[in-house]
Amino acid sequence: MDMSTETVERTDLRQPLVDPKNSEQKPQKEVRSLESVLSESSLPYRRRVYLGACIEMKLLFRLALPAILVYLVNSGMSISTRIFAGHIGGKEFAAVSIGTSYFNFVYGLMLGMGSAVETLCGQAYGAQRYEMLGIYLQRATIVLALVGLPMTVFYTFSYPILLLLGEPKTVSYMASLYIAGLIPQIFAYAVNFTSQKFLQAQSVVAPSAYISGAALLLQVLLTWTTVYVVGMGLMGIAYVLTISWWFIVLAQSLYITTSPTFRHTWTGLSWRSFQGLWSFFKFSAGSAVMICLEMWYSHILVLLAGLLKDHALSLDSLSICMSISGFSFMVSIGFNAAISVRTSNELGAENPKSAMFASWTATFVSFVISLAEALALMMSRDYVSYIFTSDADVAKAVSELCPFLAVTIILNGIQPVLSGVAVGCGWQTFVAYVNVGCYYIVGIPVGCILGFTFDFQAKGIWTGMIGGTLLQTLILLYVTYRTDWDKEVKKARKRLDIWEDKKEPVLT
Structure with missing residues (x-):
């Protein structure tokens, strides 16, 4: 059979609503070619x-590379605040570390709820039901903004909460001031993550990378000015970070509302976005729990470090390790975003073989990259901490923790990609249960026992954390291996068909 002929025939069955010459539509043709190759029984298995x-x-790298850049830049914005704070003083560095970990609770919440947009928009786009994407975007933004309102109260009272958690008084006070300057970011997250997923579902990722890159440059320049010229200290760092996030939001929103690329997926504001808010909230809550439990897991490690004997040294060394881990994690998150788009698009387009093949390809590629990162880290273990601080004691502590960090990086090369597959399929609620069991019933209790009871300190806490992540990774590998992809296609089709009848999302 002529493969090119079959591709043309499949393409003719579903003409896209947008201009086929548009570069954003090229992946659609290649997706169908992938399914036809995998289904061609006349070809040997290895050839297929x-x-x-x-x-x-x-297809994967076309999506993953810009997404990695976006997440690296976003992570770089957070890391740069720690670098500037570290060069102001040790207490300032500890305050920013605790403040960032504390504030990242809402980051995980908003990112998790935004992943519901990824599932629904991705499957709708794969099925070429473009009119649904704009409604999902507006509905999600409304829900996330409403959730952000009580979060402002939570962060307003961060000082007594940090004291209640047992953090040092001086560091808690400085961290609470830093957090106060970040509160407007809550609503920037509400808009950013929904619009970002809206773009990713359509394989449009490069513009977000350019915008994020410009925001990072703006942030570094303004932070240097406020710290070294104006002398605003921690508050200057916080204000600039908030301004940078709102710059991303405004630029991204302007691009969506003015670009002709989205003339079929963004048709303007609609009252229909206020329908089905509760249904959307319930589905996005499952997504939020899944993502939050993953993101909070590592930040709890930093908060626990504040309770150890030598809390200053433990906080500084663990914060540096978490910054390195977070930077590496952004690469895996890029593949997470790419595979969730690939999986949801394929399921919406009724291509089960392509969905399965894409899942395992992304997992393998991300694992190889994380292995290379871990080896590079071990080779530079004695020097890497000097990027953040000039303290020799902290550098020695970081060097001792690097083997634990290397194992974490390798596991983080696999687990986020499998979570991306879960988002593409809509398994968020199931993965949330897995995360609760692995992280909070196994990982954290074991870490506390090793760290405090057996006095292994930071190494003991981290060992327990690694155990929880390993268990979760093995479970997700097994579930993905056992997935019936034809059944997943039927679920996606049923969801979209019922939406077409009732004009509201069916999220079961």
């Missing part, structure tokens, strides 16, 4: 795998 890998790698 080779041809499929060539097609999928091109």
Whole structure:
């Protein structure tokens, strides 16, 4: 059979609503080619795998590389605040570390709720039901903004809460001031994560990368000015970070509302976005729990470090390790975003073989990259901490923790990609249960026992954390291996068909 002929025939069955010459539509043709290659029984198995890998790698990296850049830049914005604070003083560095970990609770909440947009928009776009995407975007933004209102109260009273958690008084006070300057970011997150997922579902990721890159440059320049020229200290760092996030939001929103690329997926504000808010909240809550439990897991490590004997040294060394881990994690999150788009698009387009093949390809590629990162870290373990601080004691502590960090980086090369598959399929609630069991019933209790009872300190806490992550990764590997992809296609189709009848999302 002529493969190119079959591709053309499949393409003709569903003409996209947008201009086929538009570069954003090129992946649609290649997706169908991938399914036809994987289904071609006349080709040897190894040949099908080779041809499929060539097609999928091109699609994967087209999505993953800009997404990685976006997340690296976003992570770089957070890391740069720690670098500036570290060069002001040790207490300032500890305050920013605790403040960032504390504030990242809402970051995880908003990012998690935004992943519901990724599932629904991705499957709708794969099925070429473009009119649904704009409604989902507006509905999600409304829900996230409403959730942000009580969060402002939570962060307003951060000082007594940090004291209640047992953090040092001086550091808690400084951290609470830093957090106060970040509160407007809550609503920037509400808009940013929904619009970001809206773009990713359509394989439009490069503009977000350019915008984020410009925001990072703006932040570094303004932070240097406020710290070294104006002398605003921690508050200057916080204000600039908030301004940078709102710059991203405004630029991204302007791009969506003015670009002709989205003339079929964004048709303007609609009252229909206020319908089905409760249904959307329930589904996004499952997504939020899944993502939050993952993100909070590592930040709890930093908060626990504040309760150890030598809390200043433990906080500084663990914060540096978490910054490095977070920076590496952004690479895996880029693949997470790419595979959730690939999986949801394929399921919406009724391509079960392509969905399965894309899932395992992304997992393998991310694992290889994380392995290389871990090896590079071990080679530079004695020097890497000097990026953040000039303290020799902290550098020694970081060097001792690097083997634990290397294992974490390798696991983080696999687990986020599998979570991306879960988002693409809509398994968020199931993964949330897995996260509760692995992280909070196994990982944290074991870490506390090793760290405090057996006095292994930071190494003991981290060992327990690694155990929880390993258990979760093994479970997700097994579930993905056992997935019936034809059944997942039927679930996606049913969800979209019922929405077409009732004009509201069916999220079961």
